Amino acid sequence: MNYLFVTLAGALFGAGITISGMGNPAKVQNFLDLFGQWDPSLALVMGAALAVTTPGFRYVLKRGKPLFAADFSLPTLKTIDGKLIAGAVLFGMGWGLSGLCPAPALVALWTGASSFFLFVAAMIAGMFAYRFLMEGKSA
Amino acid sequence: MVEATPFEPVAALGGGVLIGLSALLLMWSVGRIAGISGIVFGAVSNGGEERNWRLFFIGGLFIGSLIAAWLSGALSGVTPVASTPMMIAAGLIVGFGTRMGSGCTSGHGVCGISRFSLRSVVATVTFMASGFITVFVIRHLLGEGL
Numbered sequence: 001m002n003y004l005f006v007t008l009a010g011a012l013f014g015a016g017i018t019i020s021g022m023g024n025p026a027k028v029q030n031f032l033d034l035f036g037q038w039d040p041s042l043a044l045v046m047g048a049a050l051a052v053t054t055p056g057f058r059y060v061l062k063r064g065k066p067l068f069a070a071d072f073s074l075p076t077l078k079t080i081d082g083k084l085i086a087g088a089v090l091f092g093m094g095w096g097l098s099g100l101c102p103a104p105a106l107v108a109l110w111t112g113a114s115s116f117f118l119f120v121a122a123m124i125a126g127m128f129a130y131r132f133l134m135e136g137k138s139a
Numbered sequence: 140m141v142e143a144t145p146f147e148p149v150a151a152l153g154g155g156v157l158i159g160l161s162a163l164l165l166m167w168s169v170g171r172i173a174g175i176s177g178i179v180f181g182a183v184s185n186g187g188e189e190r191n192w193r194l195f196f197i198g199g200l201f202i203g204s205l206i207a208a209w210l211s212g213a214l215s216g217v218t219p220v221a222s223t224p225m226m227i228a229a230g231l232i233v234g235f236g237t238r239m240g241s242g243c244t245s246g247h248g249v250c251g252i253s254r255f256s257l258r259s260v261v262a263t264v265t266f267m268a269s270g271f272i273t274v275f276v277i278r279h280l281l282g283e284g285l
Contacts, residue, residue, distance in 0.1 A: 002192070009161045016160075024213070029141055033274045034271050035275060088266040091269070095269075097277065118226055119229065122231045
């Protein structure tokens with residue numbers, strides 16, 4: 001039963017990325033082109049999502065526990081450190097270069113273009129590289 | 140040269156609402172953050188239940204995007220905006236950076252900010268600034284030479 005809810009959540013996410021146009025890296029890169037052919041769409045996507053989640057999370061988290069789990073799994077780290085900043089800088093660079101962040105990269109696979117598949121494969125490799133190099137764990 | 144894209148506020152707002160509802164549904168049902176970088180890595184680096192729910196989420200994401208693309212035509216004509224070597228390099232640093240910074244646009248930018256997480260606000264401001272600067276450099280200083 002819980003998998004049905006999780007699958008539906010995934011479907012809503014994928015549909016949201018797609019109809020908002022965020023599956024098109026040109027739109028995302030144009031959002032980041034503040035001093036050129038700026039397309040503000042991404043700001044509205046985030047704003048609308050936040051308008052739902054900001055009151056919604058307050059309500060959901062007040063319920064004490066989720067429907068199908070013992071606890072809410074929320075991040076516990078509170079410190080602003082160099083890793084957070086450096087990671088965000090790197091992510092922003094890759095996002096700007098490609099017009100892709102992780103969810104739109106998955107959605108763009110439906111176009112069939114081979115370089116989207118290479119992007120996703122490289123992204124997963126980069127995640128394992130971080131774990132191997134910085135956390136000392138092998139794949 | 141990347142083509143200009145039209146500002147489509149209704150589609151953007153509608154899509155954003157669906158993303159917000161997705162994050163709420165995931166938190167309400169299984170108590171998890173809808174952070175796609177973390178879900179992807181958790182799906183390929185874990186086993187058992189920690190992998191399974193993430194695979195169902197990703198499966199749903201593919202189904203939902205296929206149906207939405209079919210109904211809206213939003214993916215027709217979509218092509219990469221960077222060369223193949225640049226896509227590989229960008230993928231590597233997106234993967235590395237999202238692990239190092241504990242999240243991406245969805246986890247920090249939507250879920251974290253709406254829980255008033257200071258880390259997520261700082262991360263979102265940082266990756267936005269980094270993205271703005273990167274695109275300024277490649278489009279206006281280097282002239283799309285990449």
